[in-house]
Amino acid sequence: MKHFLPSTALALMIGLGSLTLGGNAAAANKWDTLQPDRDEIVASLNVVELLKRHHYSKPPLDDARSVIIYDSYIKLLDPARSYFTAADIAEFDKWKTQFDDFLKSGNLDPGFTIYKRYLDRVKQRLDFALAELNKGADKMDFSTKETLLIDRKDAPWLKNQAELDDLWRKRVKDEVLRQKIAGKEPKQIQETLTKRYKNQLARLDQTRAEDIFQAYINTFAQSYDPHTNYLSPDNAENFDINMSLSLEGIGAVLQSDNDQVKIVRLVPAGPAAKTKQVAPADKIIGVAQGNKEMVDVVGWRLDEVVKLIRGPKGSVVRLEVIPASNAPSDQTSKIVAITREAVKLEEQAAKKSVLKLKQDGRDYKLGIIEIPAFYLDFKAYRAGDPEYKSTTRDVKKLLTELQKEKV
Secondary structure (H helix, E strand, O other): OOOOOOOOOOEEOOOOOOOOOOOOOOOHHHHHOOOOOOOHHHHHHHHHHHHHHOOOOOOOOOOOHHHHHHHHHHHOOOOOOOOOHHHHHOOOOOOOHHHHHHHHHHHOHHHHHHEEEEEEEHHHHHHHHHHHHHHHHHHHHOOOOOOOOOOOOOOOOOOOOHHHHHHHHHHHHHHHHHHOOOOOHOOOHHHHEEEEHHHHHHHHHHOOOOHHHHHHHHHHHHHHOOOEEEEOOOHHHHHHHHHHHHHEEEOEEEEEOEEEEEEEEEOOOOHHHHHOOOOOOOOEEEEEEOOOEEEOOOOOHHHHHHHHHHOOOEEEEEEEOOOOOOOOOOOOEEEEEEEEEEEEHHHHHEEEEEEEEEOEEEEEEEEEEEEOOOOOOOOHHOOOOOOOOOOOHHHHHHHHHHHHOOO
């Protein structure tokens, strides 16, 4: 177990998982073999017990809560009712009042079954959208009078695949029309939307058992109140970093750029910035620990690449980088070695400023405190570090400084 916060936010450290339960997919998909592992089953039982004992209102886990969990889970996966069919929902409805029993016994199979059916349906819809586009964006007939319901949260579930096909035909047509109105040519529209749908398909293939487990257990946790959350190991680590305003790494903000990872910005005075060998818009295509073999990370999930790059202070990470300064056709890369350091995320800390202005012939001096985020370094606090970072401590300090400046 990693964290149990007083505000009932839950963060349990568990292992990755892998099962497959029903799905109706015509061909084998990468997620078919995903199933909950033993650690996830134990973690789910721990969450049930923690909420039972420590939630401030201690509501019962019964059939009524089961209905809430079920409805919330379906809404999370398909809020616009544009993937599942009425037959899918009828099949899932048999479990509507049983999720309390499933959770108490550590049975995660129904949660995985529903999620994997969702992945199957999304893939079917994206394949259909690509097939529609392949007929040619310039071949679509916009002279026919048709309507498309955009807000479908209260719409009835569509009966079968034919009705879903009709909905998605209109959706693709609508997206093409929006691009045409924006002044784009048919060829450009075709390329843009094809790339968009293919990227979504690629992201489906990157789904892990941990993703399914987090979605399912977080739905259960949030059925108690909006502020009770389950955090996966990766999200728990990110939570710690955000709360402590400190991490051990290279000091770079990254984002996905198609199959590659792109540097968005460098933390001032951070390890990456100090090397002067990497810059915003550079693409990272490989990561190696110290002198170990370079790992090709093209096509990887962003969070997996970030995990490889982070590491203990003083250790060395080598990055294979394609500089943004290269010509578009020049994919020549270089290797950059960076020694990890403790990086302070000072831009998220409370800060003060003084505003001087004149009104009605009088001079005014106003003190302003900006709080971009709430934070508390739990690790330093528990260790008794007198200089631990927290919003409260920093605001008190800033107030004292502003008082001395006679604002």
